[in-house]
Ligand SMILES: Nc1ncnc2c1ncn2[C@@H]1O[C@H](COP(=O)(O)OP(=O)(O)OP(=O)(O)O)[C@@H](O)[C@H]1O
């Protein structure tokens with residue numbers, strides 16, 4: 001599903017975010033990315049949906065070479081990947097309903113189907129009563145759940161989540177984890193960057209630790225690993 | 229492009245036009261002004277060349293015949309001129325007819341005019357000659373003048389030439405003014421669209437991260453440019469259409485001799501042309517801005 005070979009990413013300002021990363025993630029895997037702030041987790045995730053292009057090395061998603069990919073193919077790649085952004089990236093002038101529906105609008109789904117699927121997905125993240133609100137009228141946790149809804153509505157083959165529980169109380173956080181768990185059960189590959197120790201320890205999934213831009217640890221059934 | 233996307237695009241277009249109302253209005257007005265000038269120029273030129281043509285058609289040579297010429301000699305002369313190359317028709321106007329016509333314009337009868345003139349008809353017999361081609365008029369007039377029975381010829385050469393030169397000049401000036409305004413309109417539309425793209429760059433970035441293609445993001449902006457051009461073109465068509473009718477009506481009631489072109493098909497073609505040109509300017513304007521933007 002995901003294959004990185006000798007990947008390095010140096011930002012234009014000289015920041016070395018990733019250094020010689022080799023990584024393989026199989027189809028249907030559930031993977032936690034852990035590591036200190038500034039380690040390079042978000043940078044790594046951005047490579048998957050071609051928001052960033054590595055300075056060196058190769059990235060393959062679903063055996064597609066993202067380095068050689070043509071500009072006009074990028075939208076089609078992104079439609080197979082659901083992204084829960086660390087900063088949500090909601091459209092400010094659209095309601096909750098419209099924001100979630102947007103992922104379907106770009107692929108030209110019928111109005112009726114959009115309505116049905118959007119309502120069902122909002123129900124799933126517990127925001128059915130907020131569909132007419134605008135992002136600025138929501139709490140951080142609610143905005144995050146809108147972002148989750150938009151990421152999963154397309155039944156993506158790959159779901160990448162950058163701290164999807166960062167702004168949530170433990171109970172809502174576990175609700176989201178339940179959601180991700182079930183989506184993964186249905187065959188979607190899930191990669192989740194997180195600082196949530198309790199969640200990582202409890203789920204007993206593969207854990208990849210990034211430190212200073214390098215893979216420091218890769219365990220099949222790992223724990224969070226950093227002491228409090 | 230599905231129906232669903234179309235609905236989305238229309239919604240977005242209206243949104244973004246509301247964002248910069250003054251710039252939108254300025255764009256619409258420049259499109260309108262340039263097209264109003266274009267429209268009136270086209271109608272003016274159509275009329276000017278029509279006028280030139282109709283004067284050319286009326287262009288005839290008046291040949292004044294020596295007083296000593298008899299009526300039968302006059303007829304022989306008519307037949308002779310008819311046989312000359314480039315002659316379309318020759319008609320005889322006797323001096324009696326000339327006198328009658330003159331009398332009519334003076335508002336009297338033939339007899340008292342004759343009395344006023346001392347009992348003697350001062351006019352001579354005339355031949356009215358039409359050339360097959362306006363170009364031949366000068367040569368023909370010279371040839372007729374050379375005939376011994378003819379003592380003078382007169383023709384309206386000169387006026388037509390001046391009219392043609394004038395319309396030619398007008399065409400260039402009109403073209404220059406229209407081009408200047410058209411460029412201004414395209415630039416304004418392109419600034420309008422560029423500002424909208426800029427103020428929404430974050431939104432565009434998000435849309436593209438969620439999988440929107442370039443064309444999906446582009447359409448609302450393109451439609452916006454088209455809409456601005458369309459509104460400007462429509463306003464111009466209305467102004468030119470109503471203005472032309474008004475002018476035509478007034479000219480015809482006061483300057484009855486001026487031939488005003490009243491061709492409904494041409495009229496519609498020009499107005500539709502203005503509308504399409506407006507939309508073209510809009511598309512060009514937004515196309516220019518969008519070309520550089522929207523790279524991933
Ligand atoms: N757009 C950018 N331009 C320049 N440097 C950047 C950019 N994005 C990230 N960096 C730098 O790259 C390094 C890795 O950042 P990254 O966002 O990947 O960390 P992270 O592991 O996601 O951290 P966090 O846990 O705080 O989200 C940091 O040093 C950061 O300052």
Ligand SMILES: [Mg+2]
Pocket residue numbers: 041042043086162193
């Ligand atoms: Mg991060």
